[in-house]
Amino acid sequence: MNWPVVALALYLTLGVELGSRAALTIAGSFVPSPLIALVALIAAFAPMTAALWIALLAGALTDLTTPVATTSGPTIVLGPSAVGFVVGTYAVLTIRGLFLRRHATSLVVLAVIAATCAGLTAAGLLAIRQITDSGFTLAGPQVISRLGSALYTAIPAALLALLWRRAMPLLGLNDPFARRWDRSG
């Protein structure tokens, strides 16, 4: 894996996600996540440990740049997205063998599954936080907005999937379905 390029891709995608979030919000609470889409696509082809580290890093960066709306004001919470991304990536790693990964639609479905797992995990952790921290009360419902956002993530995932075959060599990812004689050339 080409780590500098992966890091640059994560950085740029995180910037895109943060910068476009307000403009892309629909139905009041649905926001796409290009970053989880990228992480899921990497997980579809990367070695397991590397994919999980990337997911943890990307999730932690999301947590640190996305305050959670609470009744006492926006609060940075490290963990919900970090753990959520890891869970979503683990789901992709588990089921990627069942998919035709060279097909763009498969990649989109994997990204939506990862986003759904990540969103539900984050919502669950925040719900636990409400129990353990008496001063922490979420300002709005989480599950519906996160599920809607996961479906909405299909759009950036589709855009990424279209570019994916060109991006894979840059990211240092191997296509396990490439023919041996193709690789030698």
Next chain:
Amino acid sequence: MNPARKSILSGTNLLALATGLCALCAVAPAPFTAWVQDAAYPVQIVTAPVRWLVGQVARAGGAGTGASATGDAPLAREVALLTARNLRLAAENDELRAQVRALQRGAELNPQAEAMRIVVPVIAADSPVASGLIMLRTGRVRAADGSEGNVPLGSVAISDAVNIVGRVVRAAGPVADVQPIGQAGTRELRATIFPLEDRADPNADPNADPDADPSAVQLGVVLTPAGQGRLRGSVYALQLADGQFEPAIRTGMTVRLTDPSWPRAAQMLVVGTVEAVSRADNGRPIVTVKPGFDPRSLQQVTILLTPDSTGTLEAPLVTPGAQR
């Protein structure tokens, strides 16, 4: 190396440990995770350039120039460009006139409104479903004594000279975050409606005395966030002319800030306009107020730097030059 030790330090174990720590941070009460707030700023500053660039593109895309629809003929294109420029200049003139009128009106109502103003660009606005925070590139602020520091917490951000955007809730280095009014989690806001103020409004009461003092009749309202960036509150009579009944609330009426917990310079600035009026069970009117700004299209805001910016904001407040 001992094989047992090697397995403990393996990448998988470290990954599990890091994930467990993140899960612990996610559910731990605030006192144990206060350091996270400080750790977030370097990341936010590092991502600010790309965020700003994408925000600019998103705003430009939303505005839609429509230049491609002007045809291929050079002359027609030139005419279209000049027409657009003239219209833009005319619109800017109208906007400036309106701002001057609004400032004069605000100064009439609050003659003590004096503050140093700095105009700063907006890096990006977070989604209302998340924090709704608007990140600004403020740079360092030079105080009167020459010392430099962050923008004081609690400073008020406004747009178009008179529309209140929100208050600075976090500031570090070259960036600051503004929590917009109307965002879930913000405190209640005391405001006043001056029914006689909007007499130029075509929907205004035609029987109203054109020479009456605009501040003779005042209706108070305590506004709380109502979702979608709106504010809602029940209206009550603050001040009525002798023998006068409470005037009717109409959509489009201007709602002005009169909250003692906000800096003096922000008093009488515009919270928004009445978007809808309904009735409570007790018959009192309830207004829904739409703020006068759109976080998705904000390019820059003005920050009012006042000696009393520290106000009574709940967050720990500091003065310029004394912040972290």
